[in-house]
Amino acid sequence: MSLKQFMWEKRLSFQGKTLVYLDMLRKWQWLDKESLHQLQQERLKTLLSHAFHNTAYYREIFRESEVVDRFGNIHLENFGNLPLLDKELIRFRFEELLSSDMSERNWYENTSGGSTGVPVRFIQDEEYFFWNQAIKALDDEWTGRAINDKQVRLWGSERDLMAGRDSFRTQVGRWLRNERWLNSLRMTQATMREYIDQINRFRPVQILAYVESLYELARYSEREKIPLYSPRAIMTSAGTLYPHMRETIERVFQTKMFNRYGSTEVGDVACECDRHKGLHVSTPTHYVEILRPDGTQARPGEVGEIVITLLVNQVMPFVRYRIGDMGVWSADTCDCGRGLPLLQEVIGRRTDMFIDQQGRWIDGRVFLFILDPKPYIQKFQVIQEKRDMLRVLIVPVDRAVGYQAEMESIRQDIQKIMTCNVHFEFCNEIEPSPSGKYLYTISNVRR
Ligand SMILES: [Zn+2]
Missing domain, CATH: 3.40.50.12780 (ANL, N-terminal domain)
Structure with missing residues (x-):
């Protein structure tokens, strides 16, 4: 089924x-x-x-x-x-x-x-x-939001989109549950305008959304000065x-x-x-561990790999499942009074994380701060091939220029963060990942 x-x-x-x-x-x-x-x-x-x-x-x-x-x-x-x-x-x-x-x-x-x-x-x-x-x-x-209170979902997956129109059954179910679904994939200016209209008319108690899509919608509304209903x-x-x-x-x-x-x-x-101090883990249903590269438990405040044992699915038990994300435990207790422990932060995908020669996680996003603002770079990708070797792919604005001095300064900035060799490769295009997403950082180092 x-x-x-x-x-x-x-x-x-x-x-x-x-x-x-x-x-x-x-x-x-x-x-x-x-x-x-x-x-x-x-x-x-x-x-x-x-x-x-x-x-x-x-x-x-x-x-x-x-x-x-x-x-x-x-x-x-x-x-x-x-x-x-x-x-x-x-x-x-x-x-x-x-x-x-x-x-x-x-x-x-x-x-x-x-x-x-x-x-x-x-x-x-x-x-x-x-x-x-x-x-x-x-x-x-x-x-x-109480059960059956109005909800708008700005949601979508490639799979749903491929399947075409939602079936009658699905639509009835949503209607009964007081949900409106807006497909967040491939939003154009016209669809965004329509979505804002729908939100304003439906007046939901809550909006459930993909972060990036909602961010896009919010920026569009602000840019175009179209007021939005406040859920x-x-x-x-x-x-x-x-x-x-x-x-x-x-x-x-x-x-x-x-x-x-x-x-x-x-x-x-x-x-x-509602205190927004972090994310309360549902411990009766999920046993969560945050691990260092050597497999030991990370301390609060320390970035590590999230590993989950699902306590409520017996037909196919998941014990110590590497979900593929990184996270940080919080040292705080929440003043809401709940005893459920707090995750301080969930940080993207594990493949964004590099491991240095000392065996520590390095958040790959730091390279964005080095490479992203450079005016002569159109696109880039940083790939960790070994613990001591990074490849930096660059699509330069002008291929005729060598940018030697610029590369040298980037190399020095990278080496301030991580001790490693840095190889630059200039190219015409950077291929997206199999999912179609363009990745800034990739690590090919497994721990
Ligand atoms: Zn709380």
């Missing part, structure tokens, strides 16, 4: 156990840190025990990593020994990741597009579906919310933004509350 069919079978999102789980999440969010930690450890053990007894892949690696001993006892202290799961592994060991009790469960197939190219296919069960709906509803409540809140997801984007969007819409973090594979992981 596909996800869309499955959703239709469930008619509306808020049937089944969604409301029961929402009630549980509402209570749990106010538990203190220690109680939440206890609860999470219990739920993690339950998942691991299930995975061990029902999947070939985890049976093998839990034994090897001594997470389960020969008497069948679980040793959480060895959890950090477990190899990480990634998209490649999911593709190659798909069958071995499936739970043997699958036939007794209601499940559907889902796929992630992702900016990194090849889509990956995976299975989610009804329990996961209900939990994820409950998390979304809780996050919405934090923004001031109670704006929720953004998918994409990095940079401070300048937040500032513009909040100014234009005259409202507050809430940043949420999640993905198709693991659902919604974390969201801001």
Whole structure:
């Protein structure tokens, strides 16, 4: 069954156990840190025990990593020994990741597009579906949106666009849920004007949007001096919310933004509350780790790779899944009173991150500040080939000029950040990534 069919079978999102789980999440969010930690450890053990007894892949690696001993006892202290799961592994060991009790469960197939190219296919069960709906509803409540309050979604995926018009069923479902969907892909000036019209007429309580698309819409409205209806809140997801984007969007819409973090594979992981101190992680449903390049746990304030164990999908357990993003734990507790820990920041994709010779992460975006403002550069791309070697591709404004002195100064700036050799290559064009997105930085160094 596909996800869309499955959703239709469930008619509306808020049937089944969604409301029961929402009630549980509402209570749990106010538990203190220690109680939440206890609860999470219990739920993690339950998942691991299930995975061990029902999947070939985890049976093998839990034994090897001594997470389960020969008497069948679980040793959480060895959890950090477990190899990480990634998209490649999911593709190659798909069958071995499936739970043997699958036939007794209601499940559907889902796929992630992702900016990194090849889509990956995976299975989610009804329990996961209900939990994820409950998390979304809780996050919405934090923004001031109750179930079935009006929502506009500025959203879209290449897949939806290819499929053409939405089916009648999908449209009815949206109407019942009080949602208006605006496709965020390939927005032109004309579509942006129409979208603003629709928002002004529909007067949503909340707008849920792709950051970049909403930023574009906000700038268009400001430039063209077209007033926009101010919703109670704006929720953004998918994409990095940079401070300048937040500032513009909040100014234009005259409202507050809430940043949420999640993905198709693991659902919604974390969201801001109305204090905007960071993103509260949904710890009863997601066990989140932030790792250094050597695999040890990063301290608060330190950038690391986000690794997620999804506690609510038993049909195909994801244990220590490399989601492909980088993040930072916050050292603060939020004054809203929720015990859910805070992510200070989620920083784009792992492939944007470089690793230096000392084994530290370097945020690839720093190279934007060196290369982007140079008037003689049309386009560029920085590629880390080895820990001690960067390739810088440059499309110069004038190919006839050698720019030797300029390159030397760029090299020195780069070397202030990272000890490495820098090779420059002038070219006529820089190819976009398989997803069609143009990348400023790429790292080919695996940790
Ligand atoms: Zn809070």
